[in-house]
Structures are given as structure tokens and as C-alpha cells.
Amino acid sequence: MAVLAGKAALVTGGSRGIGAAIVLRLASEGASVAFTYSSSSEQANSLVEKVAAAGGKAIAIKADAADQEAVRAAVRETAKQFGKIDILVNNAGIIVLGSIDEIKEADFQRILSVNVHSVFTATQEVLHHMPDGGRIVHIGSVNSERMPFVGGSVYALTKGAIFSFTKGLARDLGPRNITVNNIQPGPVDTEGNPASGPFAETLLGLMALKRYGKAEEIAGMVSYLVGPEAGYITGASLLIDGGFAA
Numbered sequence: 001m002a003v004l005a006g007k008a009a010l011v012t013g014g015s016r017g018i019g020a021a022i023v024l025r026l027a028s029e030g031a032s033v034a035f036t037y038s039s040s041s042e043q044a045n046s047l048v049e050k051v052a053a054a055g056g057k058a059i060a061i062k063a064d065a066a067d068q069e070a071v072r073a074a075v076r077e078t079a080k081q082f083g084k085i086d087i088l089v090n091n092a093g094i095i096v097l098g099s100i101d102e103i104k105e106a107d108f109q110r111i112l113s114v115n116v117h118s119v120f121t122a123t124q125e126v127l128h129h130m131p132d133g134g135r136i137v138h139i140g141s142v143n144s145e146r147m148p149f150v151g152g153s154v155y156a157l158t159k160g161a162i163f164s165f166t167k168g169l170a171r172d173l174g175p176r177n178i179t180v181n182n183i184q185p186g187p188v189d190t191e192g193n194p195a196s197g198p199f200a201e202t203l204l205g206l207m208a209l210k211r212y213g214k215a216e217e218i219a220g221m222v223s224y225l226v227g228p229e230a231g232y233i234t235g236a237s238l239l240i241d242g243g244f245a246a
């Protein structure tokens, strides 16, 4: 069912993990999808081919989210290719762990650039190309609400910023009928947080459901939020976390 036929989307950090699942899902629903990545060219190219093989359209744009001019250029390139951008998914994100006495200034600046500054930049730039009625979705984290272990303060800070930014943006963009929402996943099995990784046992011990989420489950929530049934949802931060925050 091509519910997104005729729509154009931009997904940041779309070459792997949750972002790649979002690219596949939106393309399968008929959207033309551009996505950014910073280094994984091979995975980006194979994702473009995978989408094409399934009859969809995707383009990959190399743009480091820590480089704000590159982010603006990626938005402009997407608009040039597709003529407009109906859907923006701010997904690119990194995790930097360390207790407050260990975190280095450079690491603090980098995570702020990628997880927060690039969300501001992409959103501001996209608004020049987004028709009224567009959709903006951020991929935040359950850690904006619950950070139950040592070493996650700065990551939580960035995702807390996205939680608050979502509310303010929803107010700014309501008059244009553009919705802005924030998906807050719990542990999702990706290269960034593998289900077989060193944190798995601790994380599962904190959850109501004793399993990691799948990237496709997050993509399903994005699909709902950008689809025709979700037009009355804005300013919301929605948990999809296996009961991590319950």
C-alpha cells in the first residue's frame, strides 16, 4: 500500500541501524528517500541498491552531522533532487559514555554537534523546502527520561534537549500544520548497541520485556507518525522501549 506515494523524505544517518530500517520502510510505502551518512559508503550504496531492487527510490548523501554546513548542503541537495521535502527524520546520533570526571571537552562538543546541533540545523534548513502539512520526527531516547546507570549523563543531556526542542518546535510549526514528534527507543539491536554487547545483561535487567527492540519496530512507529492517521499528534515524545521506563 503506497500511502506515501508522491512524498519526499530525508533521513539523517540512514546507512545502518535504525536509520536504514526507516529508509527501507518509507521507500516501501512509496516515498522518495534521501539519507545521509558520514563514513559507511559501502553500506549506503548497498542500501540504495536494495531500495531500487524493491522498486523504490533512495539516494545517499555523504554529510557528517558534526559539520553544520554539510548538513545544510545535504538538505539543499535533497530538495534539488526531489523538488521538496515532506518528511524529515532526524535520526543520526552517537553515544559517548563516561562519568562526568572522565568526559573530554572534545567528546562533549562532538556529541552535542551530532545529537543536538545537527537536529536544529537540518530542521531550520528543511523548512525552506517543506510544504505546509509536513512531518518532522526526531529519534531521541528513553534516556531523556531514565538514565539508570553511571556514565550516560552527557548522552542523556543530548536526548533531553531533543525532548524539549520537540515541544517548542511543535508550537512554532503548528500554524503551518507541520507536526513535530520525538520517538524515544529503549535498547534496539544495532551496531551502535548490539543485543550481544557488553551492556545487554544490565539493560535487559531493567526492562519489562526481556528483549532488545528491532530497528524495524522503530521504523514502524516513524511510518505511523508520518502517515495520514497521525495528523493530530504533535509535540509528543513517544516511548518504544520494552518497558525500560515503566
Ligand SMILES: NC(=O)c1ccc[n+]([C@@H]2O[C@H](COP(=O)([O-])OP(=O)(O)OC[C@H]3O[C@@H](n4cnc5c(N)ncnc54)[C@H](OP(=O)(O)O)[C@@H]3O)[C@@H](O)[C@H]2O)c1
Pocket (backbone or CB within 6 Å): 012, 013, 014, 015, 016, 017, 018, 019, 020, 036, 037, 038, 039, 040, 041, 063, 064, 065, 066, 091, 092, 093, 094, 095, 114, 139, 140, 141, 142, 184, 185, 186, 187, 188, 189, 190, 191, 192, 193
Ligand atoms: N540502538 C539503540 O539502542 C538506540 C536506543 C535509543 C536511541 N537510539 C538512537 O537512534 C539513532 C540511531 O541509532 P543506531 O543504534 O541505529 O546507531 P548506529 O547503528 O550506530 O547507526 C548510526 C547511523 O547514523 C550514521 N551516523 C553516525 N554518526 C554520523 C554523523 N556524524 N553524521 C552522519 N551520519 C552519522 C551512521 O552512518 P556512518 O557510520 O556512515 O556515520 C549510521 O547510518 C541515534 O540517534 C541513537 O541515539 C538508539
